[in-house]
Amino acid sequence: MLPGVGVFGTGSTARMLVPLLRGEGFEVRALWGRSEEEARSLAQELGIPFHTSQSDDVLLHPDVDLVCIYISPPLTRQIAVKALGIGKNVVCEKAATAVDAFKMVTAARYYPQLLSIVGNALRFLPAFVAMRQLLAEGYVGELQVCDARVYGPSLLDQSYGWTCEELMGGGGLHTVGSTLVDLLSHLMGARAIRVHGLLRTFVRQNGAIRGIRRVTSDDFCFFQMLMGGSGPGTGSGVCCTVTLNFNMPGAFVHEVMVVGSAGRLIARGTELYGQRNGGNGEELLLGDSEGTGQEVKDVPLPHLRGLGSMVKALKDAFQAQEERRSWARGPVAMASTFEDGLYVQTVVEAVKRSSRSGEWESVEVMTQEPDPNQNLCEALQRNKN
Amino acid sequence: MLPGVGVFGTGSTARMLVPLLRGEGFEVRALWGRSEEEARSLAQELGIPFHTSQSDDVLLHPDVDLVCIYISPPLTRQIAVKALGIGKNVVCEKAATAVDAFKMVTAARYYPQLLSIVGNALRFLPAFVAMRQLLAEGYVGELQVCDARVYGPSLLDQSYGWTCEELMGGGGLHTVGSTLVDLLSHLMGARAIRVHGLLRTFVRQNGAIRGIRRVTSDDFCFFQMLMGGSGPGTGSGVCCTVTLNFNMPGAFVHEVMVVGSAGRLIARGTELYGQRNGGNGEELLLGDSEGTGQEVKDVPLPHLRGLGSMVKALKDAFQAQEERRSWARGPVAMASTFEDGLYVQTVVEAVKRSSRSGEWESVEVMTQEPDPNQNLCEALQRNKN
Numbered sequence: 001m002l003p004g005v006g007v008f009g010t011g012s013t014a015r016m017l018v019p020l021l022r023g024e025g026f027e028v029r030a031l032w033g034r035s036e037e038e039a040r041s042l043a044q045e046l047g048i049p050f051h052t053s054q055s056d057d058v059l060l061h062p063d064v065d066l067v068c069i070y071i072s073p074p075l076t077r078q079i080a081v082k083a084l085g086i087g088k089n090v091v092c093e094k095a096a097t098a099v100d101a102f103k104m105v106t107a108a109r110y111y112p113q114l115l116s117i118v119g120n121a122l123r124f125l126p127a128f129v130a131m132r133q134l135l136a137e138g139y140v141g142e143l144q145v146c147d148a149r150v151y152g153p154s155l156l157d158q159s160y161g162w163t164c165e166e167l168m169g170g171g172g173l174h175t176v177g178s179t180l181v182d183l184l185s186h187l188m189g190a191r192a193i194r195v196h197g198l199l200r201t202f203v204r205q206n207g208a209i210r211g212i213r214r215v216t217s218d219d220f221c222f223f224q225m226l227m228g229g230s231g232p233g234t235g236s237g238v239c240c241t242v243t244l245n246f247n248m249p250g251a252f253v254h255e256v257m258v259v260g261s262a263g264r265l266i267a268r269g270t271e272l273y274g275q276r277n278g279g280n281g282e283e284l285l286l287g288d289s290e291g292t293g294q295e296v297k298d299v300p301l302p303h304l305r306g307l308g309s310m311v312k313a314l315k316d317a318f319q320a321q322e323e324r325r326s327w328a329r330g331p332v333a334m335a336s337t338f339e340d341g342l343y344v345q346t347v348v349e350a351v352k353r354s355s356r357s358g359e360w361e362s363v364e365v366m367t368q369e370p371d372p373n374q375n376l377c378e379a380l381q382r383n384k385n
Numbered sequence: 386m387l388p389g390v391g392v393f394g395t396g397s398t399a400r401m402l403v404p405l406l407r408g409e410g411f412e413v414r415a416l417w418g419r420s421e422e423e424a425r426s427l428a429q430e431l432g433i434p435f436h437t438s439q440s441d442d443v444l445l446h447p448d449v450d451l452v453c454i455y456i457s458p459p460l461t462r463q464i465a466v467k468a469l470g471i472g473k474n475v476v477c478e479k480a481a482t483a484v485d486a487f488k489m490v491t492a493a494r495y496y497p498q499l500l501s502i503v504g505n506a507l508r509f510l511p512a513f514v515a516m517r518q519l520l521a522e523g524y525v526g527e528l529q530v531c532d533a534r535v536y537g538p539s540l541l542d543q544s545y546g547w548t549c550e551e552l553m554g555g556g557g558l559h560t561v562g563s564t565l566v567d568l569l570s571h572l573m574g575a576r577a578i579r580v581h582g583l584l585r586t587f588v589r590q591n592g593a594i595r596g597i598r599r600v601t602s603d604d605f606c607f608f609q610m611l612m613g614g615s616g617p618g619t620g621s622g623v624c625c626t627v628t629l630n631f632n633m634p635g636a637f638v639h640e641v642m643v644v645g646s647a648g649r650l651i652a653r654g655t656e657l658y659g660q661r662n663g664g665n666g667e668e669l670l671l672g673d674s675e676g677t678g679q680e681v682k683d684v685p686l687p688h689l690r691g692l693g694s695m696v697k698a699l700k701d702a703f704q705a706q707e708e709r710r711s712w713a714r715g716p717v718a719m720a721s722t723f724e725d726g727l728y729v730q731t732v733v734e735a736v737k738r739s740s741r742s743g744e745w746e747s748v749e750v751m752t753q754e755p756d757p758n759q760n761l762c763e764a765l766q767r768n769k770n
Binding site for chain 2: 144145147196198200202203217220222224238241243245247248249250259261266275277279281282325358359360
């Protein structure tokens, strides 16, 4: 039995998600927006019966059993943790900081019977599902190098907001880089142990952001991850390089390439190509029959397609259950957990640290919540420099 | 009046160069090979009247006034310096070390009337000539980022030799990376002040290199350069990223992209594309009418085409002169000087240092020859670690 859904957010992803959910048979019961006006406007447009700007109104809504949270990163932790506390299943976007991500992990561990996933849609994209399978089957031989690139137009919102602010989770590294960090660890079965990176903000002001306001979030980011792991076949010792450039209006390049001793696999957009050493050139391993030209404004095709596959997996997880809130683990086993979310956030912060220090930084996933005063001291310290 | 040419080397570049020289009207008078047999074999194949394995026989040959040196890096310095001392014009490949490059600079400064260029053919490739022109004209606006990638099959020779040895100038960074370091500084009119890099050797042995022999030169390399410079319009403050991967049999990717505030330029292989922000997508700015499918084994198309343009420029430099050894500076003004060669070698060594230290390393071009004992001490020191 499919649960009723409450959606948090009125941005482009939320707007995309609602028809996808309905397409799979979910009923969207409630919508939350930052302001009453934003909520009303989108609810009317999409025909959602209930809208509000009070988060509790959605969380406590009796017909809502699954909560999808696609809002600004600083608000995510609070709503996700509260939803779990109320006994609702949660699919959400990444948090703003590792401390927030840690609090989400704590809540998820406390309610293991509830669904709690970080909705990185790339994991569900058929091209990456196939790539992971082929990697496990040894298509590329021993993995050596992974190279991911995303180029596109500016990620900034029309008006000043969290997308402009590094500390609020804005920027290419946090928004797009984090999905790649998650994806690569998923594909390889290995995690980064050391990272090195460089962040730049080339566009500090534009037509909409001017006066005393300046963008602090990165529009160019470049990082390397040295992967750890255990045993052969995993990505242990592999070097990953990621290049993100969001100063390229009119372009959208999304390419992930893994190179090994026996061949390579390349996902370009939503399609997968492969080449074995000594073979007859590149072969198309998985096409995208729905073709191009379907790019939706602000949502790149790989994310849109992945989102569709993720919603299908959610349907499969809930469908055969008798209880509205119970779910089967199998169909969503490939999803990113809150633990994965904490790892990703840790890598993101290590890359930022590396960009400041100029050195390789090690990735140490938090095992207990830091003293908040300690945190404050560090922030003050940093501001002094 | 075109000078007689003596060619050093029997490898793929030398083999390509001879017909190009003849096509422009140069007479190739003498060929040097490492062994008598190699020299005889290629001289017969190409119909060169004189061949030898004694370098002096070419350098002192009365009909040779221009010497082209395309041999293993550790031998380059010795022959180039001697050629200048005998009063011959020199076009050569890069040296093996910064110390060698410095000795070449000293010789070039001592004989300023002689031609002394490091034959980086990429500078002459029409796509890069046009890119440099468009950058100067402000096509991309304020330069932000430069991203260069070269992917291809293994650079190792069939048998064990200098290509396998890092200390002899083998490896992707030294062989291909150096041409990009040179090209980027030429395009931007700026030099790297700090670099960060990572080198890997994934293939340590193969069918031809086995037993106690192991490859020490890199087949994967990844580096960043922060550019210095003066004034607007130059590449000051720009970040360049270079990715080299020579574990990709069957592929050849040669891409240089520069991104600025107003648009971008991309050289793919031998063709140049551009896109201005707000424009109607990418435009082909310079095609290559000779088309593809002309890839010559071991010599990538951009290098082959560049070599052709460089030889044309050499003809233009010598043609109108009455003396066989005199030349006009104009046509070869864009060539890489021995000073540029020293800068490039300094960057290459800084990237290697960074790969060992894990830190950003500054690029400090040598201004006096180091004490050879000092050098020895450092080598011993390094071997101890």
